[in-house]
Amino acid sequence: MRTNIPWWIRIPVLFFLILGLMEYFIDSGDKPAFIEYPITQFFMLMVLLILIAIELILNSVENVMFQSMTKEAQTRYLESKSKAWEWEWGKNFWKKITGNKPIEKEGEIILDHNYDGIRELDNNLPPWWVWMFYATIIFGVIYLVRFHIFKDYDQDLEYEQEVAAAQLEIEAYKKTAKGLVDASTVELLTDAADISAGKTVFENNCVACHMADGGGGIGPNLADDHWILGGGIKEVFTTISEGGRDGKGMISWKQTLKPVEMAQVASYILQEITGTTPANPKAPEGELWVDPNVPKQEIPEQVTDSTIVVTDSTTVAIN
Numbered sequence: 509m510r511t512n513i514p515w516w517i518r519i520p521v522l523f524f525l526i527l528g529l530m531e532y533f534i535d536s537g538d539k540p541a542f543i544e545y546p547i548t549q550f551f552m553l554m555v556l557l558i559l560i561a562i563e564l565i566l567n568s569v570e571n572v573m574f575q576s577m578t579k580e581a582q583t584r585y586l587e588s589k590s591k592a593w594e595w596e597w598g599k600n601f602w603k604k605i606t607g608n609k610p611i612e613k614e615g616e617i618i619l620d621h622n623y624d625g626i627r628e629l630d631n632n633l634p635p636w637w638v639w640m641f642y643a644t645i646i647f648g649v650i651y652l653v654r655f656h657i658f659k660d661y662d663q664d665l666e667y668e669q670e671v672a673a674a675q676l677e678i679e680a681y682k683k684t685a686k687g688l689v690d691a692s693t694v695e696l697l698t699d700a701a702d703i704s705a706g707k708t709v710f711e712n713n714c715v716a717c718h719m720a721d722g723g724g725g726i727g728p729n730l731a732d733d734h735w736i737l738g739g740g741i742k743e744v745f746t747t748i749s750e751g752g753r754d755g756k757g758m759i760s761w762k763q764t765l766k767p768v769e770m771a772q773v774a775s776y777i778l779q780e781i782t783g784t785t786p787a788n789p790k791a792p793e794g795e796l797w798v799d800p801n802v803p804k805q806e807i808p809e810q811v812t813d814s815t816i817v818v819t820d821s822t823t824v825a826i827n
């Protein structure tokens with residue numbers, strides 16, 4: 509049986525079928541095979557040419573056959589060819605789901621009444637609608653049993669699960685996107701890999717002024733707990749990124765170092781240098797750093813407080 513599918517559908521369908529098979533079978537990592545291995549482009553070009561060649565050959569075979577036919581056979585052949593190509597399966601399917609009565613049979617379902625010539629057909633409910641209706645009933649029963657009788661889970665639990673999952677995703681994302689940190693989002697890095705990367709940055713850029721052990725030289729001592737510009741991770745990061753006070757010699761490093769490198773070197777300083785005793789420590793400069801995020805210890809209230817206040821006021825009064 510000869511297919512009636514026209515060539516301009518046949519060629520692309522076969523072409524993309526072969527392309528799809530090729531992509532499926534060739535393991536090319538993230539990229540499609542025809543980018544990863546340019547030779548496959550040549551292969552696909554050959555496939556295309558062969559498909560076109562086959563079409564041409566079929567065409568000329570048909571032509572030769574046609575010429576050798578009798579007149580009568582020729583007309584029959586043309587007739588069968590000119591029958592428009594129809595999508596039988598699709599048409600049947602459409603008829604089935606809409607359940608329409610063909611116009612010739614409408615007489616069977618016309619209702620009696622007649623309003624000034626306007627009449628009514630008693631069509632069946634369209635099957636697609638009926639199926640969906642049954643589906644909602646089945647869905648409703650399953651839902652009722654699952655959530656109202658067996659109390660599988662509720663919205664609160666679902667919400668908490670989603671938040672927990674999102675939190676994990678954020679953690680994973682942060683691991684891959686360390687480069688996105690800035691002074692407001694930077695956190696103390698504790699991974700050994702980050703610390704050793706920070707050490708390398710420190711040794712390559714900072715030892716000239718701060719000494720390898722952080723004892724200080726041109727720059728201040730980084731090992732003591734006194735800081736000129738603040739000793740929290742965010743403050744140290746800002747100092748490194750923006751530089752110190754004008755004219756002191758600490759330049760802004762944000763042009764030279766990537767954000768993640770500044771976070772690493774800041775973490776390295778705070779964890780490996782601060783708190784150690786360098787060989788030649790420079791005298792502490794700045795102020796004793798108290799982390800503002802750690803809550804201050806409550807001073808226990810003393811019972812004698814009020815008395816002291818009274819005494820005080822008396823003293824003032826006497827003066």
Ligand code: HEC
Pocket residue numbers: 709710713714715716717718726727728729730734735736737738744747748751752753754756757758759761773774777793794
């Ligand atoms: C040219 C010398 C020089 C170099 C190189 C240098 N610094 Fe400094 N650094 C200084 C000086 C000087 C100060 C004091 C700035 C001020 O007083 O405002 C300072 C201050 C600092 C502070 C703040 C200290 C405090 O007490 O608040 C940190 C943190 C710091 N530097 C880290 C680094 C890091 C990290 C590098 C390498 C990427 C580096 N420095 C490279 C000279 C230098």
